[in-house]
Amino acid sequence: MIPTKAAIIDMGTNTFHLVLVELYGNRFETLYKEKVPVKIGQGGINQNFIHPDAKKRALHTLKHFKHLIDGEGIANIFAFATSAVRNADNGVNFVEEIKEKFQIYVNVIDGEEEAQMIYEGIRLSGSLNGETYLMMDIGGGSVEFIIGNQQQVLWKQSFEIGGQRMLDLFHGHDPILQDEVDKLTAYLTEKLEPLKHAIEDYRPAGLVGASGTFDTLTDIYFAALHEKKGRNQQVFELPKTEFEKIAGKLLTLTKEERLKIPGMIPMRVDMIVVASCLIKYILTLLPVDTLICSNFALKEGAIAKLMGKDSLHSVFSR
Known part of the structure; x- marks a missing residue:
């Protein structure tokens, strides 16, 4: 079978991802991947605005990505943007500028589609079995929750409470103050009321x-064990007790101290504190002994979507 080459660009609020793949029907091979901490939400996300500095970083990164795509001779580009762009008053102009400068058409996806693609990515990873799970993806702008199993989605919702938003609203001191944690928890209790009801209705057995x-939390966990994660492994387990130890430490350290934790990467060091607070809150709604962590998420969901198409024309149409 002659493979189809494709490029996936995931323009997240915190991180831009590029994945170059060869598609073989129901499987794919990764030719190249790269992630860049563009932080497009920094400086304006809670004002629904893409800051000029953030736009500059984004365009610089997309120019670099386009150079790599052209170098591989790839014509099929599937680019999509999420929370920061879809909510920005200048988001439409930003997307038009990308199209004009780089001939890249950016699909600005809504929260429902984002949640569905995350589910497809998690399902592709092999994280699911016959049980019903609560799945979550903490982005910089939004957080998606999905309840479902290997066969179908039973419930899904996107909440505009992502890491950059929580960071700007609540993480005013370093280390974070207990008062700020309490205010964040009260905020999450209010915003995530629909999720609480969905968990009560569907009674998921596990958390993915x-x-x-979650990648960084498992990196820290494995580093503490002096073990390396398998390169071709997509699913990892993090015991709740170990997560609680890591989260407890993160909440008491300064940024400089967090950077010294084995397994920590600089691009996660700011948001991981508020993200850990969110996970701690979710574990009060769904007490589990183990957190299942999927390497696959939105961008792999996009790949799954591409593999499910009889013709890629509709996906890559301009």
Whole structure:
């Protein structure tokens, strides 16, 4: 079978991802991948605005990505943007500028579609079995929650409470103050009322966290064990007791101290504190012994979507 080459650009609020793949029907091979901490939400996300500095970083990164895509001779580009762009008053102009400068058409996806693609990515990772799970992906702008199993989504919702938003609203001191944690928890209790009811209705048996923060938490856990994560492994387990130890430490350290934790990466060091507070809150709604962590998330969901198409024309149409 002759593979189809494709480029996936995930323009997240915190991180831009590029994945170059070859598609073979129901499987894919990764040719190249890269992530850049563009932080497009920094300086304006809670004002629904893409700050000029953030736009400059984004365009610089997209120019670099386009150079790599052209170098591989790839014509099929599937680019999508999420919370920061879809909520920004200048988001439409930003997308038009990208199209004009780089001939890249950016699909600005809504929260429902984002949640569905995250589910597809988690399902592709092999994280799910016959049980019903609560799945979550903590982005910089939004957080997606999905309840479902290997066969279907039973419930899903996107909440505009992502890491950059929580960071700007609540993490005013370093280390974070207990008062700020309490205010964040009260905020989450109010915002996530629909999730609480969904958990009561569907009674998921487990929790799956996708990519991002969960990748870093498992990196820290494995580093503490002096073990390396398997390169081709997509699913990892993090005992709740170990998560609680890591989160407890994160909440008491300064940024400089957090950077020294083995397994920590600089691009996660700011948001991981508020993200850990969110996970701690979710564990009060769904007490589990183990957190399942999926390496696959939104961008792999996009790949799954591409593999499910009889013709890629509709996906890559301009």
